[in-house]
Amino acid sequence: MAEISLHKPFPAAEVAGWDFETDVAIIGFGATGACAAIEAADAGAKVMLFERNSGSGGASGLSGGEIYIGGGGGTDAQRAAGFEDSTEDFIAYLKAAGGPCVDEAKCEHYGREALNHFAWLKAQGVPYRGNYLPGKHIEPTDDSTLIWSGSEAAAPFCDIAKPAPRGHTIQHMGWGGGRPLVDTLEATARAKGVEVVVDARAMGLIEDQGRIVGLVVRIDNQNRFVRARKGVVLATGGFVMNEEMRRKYCPETFKITTPIGDKDDGMGIMLGLGAGGEAIHMEQFFTTCPWTMPEPHAYGVFVNVMGQRFINEDCYHGRVSRCAVDQPGGKVYLLLDNAHFIQPMDFAQMTIAGTGDSWEEVEAELEMPKGTLSATMALYNAHAHEGRDPLFDKKPPILTPLDQGPFIALELNFQTSYFSFFTLGGLKTSAHAEVLDRTGVPIAGLFAAGRCTSGLPAWGHGYSSGMSLADCTFFGRQAGIGAARG
Ligand SMILES: Cc1cc2nc3c(=O)[nH]c(=O)nc-3n(C[C@H](O)[C@H](O)[C@H](O)COP(=O)(O)OP(=O)(O)OC[C@H]3O[C@@H](n4cnc5c(N)ncnc54)[C@H](O)[C@@H]3O)c2cc1C
Numbered sequence: 001m002a003e004i005s006l007h008k009p010f011p012a013a014e015v016a017g018w019d020f021e022t023d024v025a026i027i028g029f030g031a032t033g034a035c036a037a038i039e040a041a042d043a044g045a046k047v048m049l050f051e052r053n054s055g056s057g058g059a060s061g062l063s064g065g066e067i068y069i070g071g072g073g074g075t076d077a078q079r080a081a082g083f084e085d086s087t088e089d090f091i092a093y094l095k096a097a098g099g100p101c102v103d104e105a106k107c108e109h110y111g112r113e114a115l116n117h118f119a120w121l122k123a124q125g126v127p128y129r130g131n132y133l134p135g136k137h138i139e140p141t142d143d144s145t146l147i148w149s150g151s152e153a154a155a156p157f158c159d160i161a162k163p164a165p166r167g168h169t170i171q172h173m174g175w176g177g178g179r180p181l182v183d184t185l186e187a188t189a190r191a192k193g194v195e196v197v198v199d200a201r202a203m204g205l206i207e208d209q210g211r212i213v214g215l216v217v218r219i220d221n222q223n224r225f226v227r228a229r230k231g232v233v234l235a236t237g238g239f240v241m242n243e244e245m246r247r248k249y250c251p252e253t254f255k256i257t258t259p260i261g262d263k264d265d266g267m268g269i270m271l272g273l274g275a276g277g278e279a280i281h282m283e284q285f286f287t288t289c290p291w292t293m294p295e296p297h298a299y300g301v302f303v304n305v306m307g308q309r310f311i312n313e314d315c316y317h318g319r320v321s322r323c324a325v326d327q328p329g330g331k332v333y334l335l336l337d338n339a340h341f342i343q344p345m346d347f348a349q350m351t352i353a354g355t356g357d358s359w360e361e362v363e364a365e366l367e368m369p370k371g372t373l374s375a376t377m378a379l380y381n382a383h384a385h386e387g388r389d390p391l392f393d394k395k396p397p398i399l400t401p402l403d404q405g406p407f408i409a410l411e412l413n414f415q416t417s418y419f420s421f422f423t424l425g426g427l428k429t430s431a432h433a434e435v436l437d438r439t440g441v442p443i444a445g446l447f448a449a450g451r452c453t454s455g456l457p458a459w460g461h462g463y464s465s466g467m468s469l470a471d472c473t474f475f476g477r478q479a480g481i482g483a484a485r486g
Contacts, residue, residue: 004223006270009207012214018227020189022048022195025215025228025485026235027202027268030058031469032450032476033235034185036316038124039480041192045230047480049194050217052201052263056186057179058237059261059422059451060472064139065177066149067473068456068466072115077146078164081132085164087111092161093152094456097467101281101458105431110269110456110474112445118168119473124188126181127171136298137463138290138317139175150464154315155393167466181469193201200224200302202267205232205275205446212275212445231445231483234435235476236268237261238423240285245269249425255325256287256419264422268452272427275446276437280336281454282425286463287325288318289412289419290348293346297410298342299400301380305329307363307372309380313391314399325414333366333409335377345412349418353411362407365411377402422468424460426453433479447483 004015006338024034024040029051040047069075078085091111095102110117122128133144140147149167151157170177170184190196199219206214206225207282214227239245240259245266249256269279302313302320304327311323324332333353354365363373383389383390384401411417426448427435433449434442449455455471457463 001022003202006204007274009205009212009275010216012206012208014207015225017225019224020044020048020226022046022228023230024233024480025050026233026239027215027225028058028235029056029186029196029302029452030060030235030237030450030472031182031185032167032472033233034182034189035473035476036187036233036235036449036483037194038185038192039477040484041189041194043481043484045484047194048226049189049196050200050202050226051198052399053198053421054198056182057262059264060469061179061182062262063178063469064175064465065170065172065181066167066466066469067121068149068166068464068470069114069118069168071163074083074164075115075118075168077128077130077132077168080130081146083164085166086162089161089164090114093157096157097150097459097462097464098162098456099462100458101284101454103455103458106456106475107210109431110470113474114470120477125184128168129171132165136292136295138216138293140169141174143171143173145169145171149466150290151315151319154395157316167278173389183352193372205271207275212443220258226358228445230486231447233479233483234272234427234446234448234452235450235479236452239266240264240268240422242266250285250423252283252325253285253421255414256421257415258418258420259422260420261422268448272435272446272448272452275435275443277435277443278428278438279426280428281458282460284424284460286318286322286424286457286460287419287421288321289417290317290345291321291334291350291351291412292317293345293348294342296342297334297336297344299340301377301402303333303335303373303376305331307368307376309376309392311438312389312394314394316464318463319461321419322463324412325419330415331411331413333411336408336410337361337404337461338406339404340402341408347418349416350410350412352408354409356407357405359407362409366409367454423451424454424463426451429453429475432482433475434482447479449479
């Protein structure tokens with residue numbers, strides 16, 4: 001008798017009897033699983049969704065519910081605010097954001113379909129107010145729709161694609177739009193007849209002559225055998241809470257201390273690997289320390305422990321934070337002058353490391369060699385007065401002199417400040433959400449999407465808010481369509 005294992009599919013020939021039979025079986029009820037279920041049901045398939053928690057949500061339910069959408073001339077919210085957004089610019093940005101890890105086929109597919117995807121989300125009942133909220137925001141503070149959520153207006157991205165804001169958030173007052181987003185998708189999925197089984201943890205896949213034909217789920221402490229006539233969808237999320245996997249695949253994350261998500265233990269990635277799949281870009285992660293709150297802090301300058309700048313600070317807070325974590329010395333400093341300093345929020349756990357009436361005094365208080373930080377700020381201010389940043393190409397109005405004393409250095413410490421993070425690497429899938437084997441051939445009957453795969457948000461340095469849920473919802477749909485096709 002074969003063992004039930006994450007690492008090797010169980011042979012169908014050894015299944016004594018099927019406890020459940022369905023066309024499509026989906027593992028995981030976050031945004032990805034919900035969208036896969038809706039599409040598979042719409043294609044006429046019988047759909048069962050297995051979730052190990054006692055209800056839907058996962059990381060999706062904890063999220064801001066912001067989705068990265070653009071192209072096609074612009075969404076209604078973009079156009080109403082005067083932003084035109086061509087498909088070419090949108091795709092060019094997606095590709096630049098993917099950096100060295102980019103999956104061009106996924107960027108092309110989503111880039112061409114994003115406007116239709118937005119219409120699809122609305123058709124499932126997801127509400128959008130349709131307005132634009134100017135300024136720098138991590139998530140809308142009210143129920144607004146559209147914000148700048150990436151590095152679109154900053155170098156080098158603004159030279160690659162015409163900038164437009166693309167973060168679209170469900171109408172919901174304040175942060176935390178992910179819960180109502182999942183609730184809405186869940187209601188739609190249930191209305192379409194999707195059968196949801198909670199407290200049901202997938203422990204293994206079932207294989208018949210190279211095809212995935214089902215799964216084993218643990219319910220009430222017993223193994224139950226599920227036959228999936230047409231396909232199985234992995235929608236299980238990432239691996240940020242699995243220290244062993246992080247140590248093996250993503251050790252840089254141990255520099256920082258605040259993983260965010262739900263259980264995120266990488267089970268789906270293990271299941272896919274066990275079936276012959278490949279995991280890619282497993283070293284990639286998103287991180288951010290919320291340094292742009294309060295908003296005047298977005299005008300600050302970052303230096304490392306040697307007093308040197310390392311990034312144009314007008315780009316997305318997550319890109320700045322990710323580049324910060326690359327710096328030596330376990331911390332970086334956010335420099336502000338009296339015109340821009342406000343007491344930082346407690347939850348960011350950024351501390352005041354140095355103050356002074358001149359940048360020389362701040363430099364001395366931080367015990368940096370003379371002429372390091374002070375020279376950096378003298379050069380920065382001289383250029384900022386001329387409206388240019390020849391070193392990093394930071395743009396006005398965020399490029400502004402910091403010359404009104406007293407001056408201050410806030411410490412962003414990798415171990416004690418709030419550097420939240422989640423993983424981006426996962427199974428290699430096609431632009432139609434088929435799990436690919438190590439030769440690039442789809443594994444029959446097996447589909448995956450969301451953070452158990454490497455998708456649109458492939459590169460931590462290029463991440464923009466909304467890219468993960470764009471990837472989860474859109475490629476979740478592709479997985480549902482593919483699985484229902486059989
Ligand atoms: C606080 C926070 C805010 C965020 N805000 C945004 C945002 O605004 N926009 C954005 O794009 N991204 C955001 N993200 C990231 C984004 O939420 C996640 O990357 C995304 O939701 C992952 O979705 P998923 O469907 O892949 O996984 P999940 O939503 O985590 O769903 C996976 C589900 O699978 C279940 N599962 C796992 N293993 C098994 C198993 N073996 N058997 C059965 N069930 C299983 C889990 O219990 C879970 O319910 C945010 C993340 C956090 C934590």
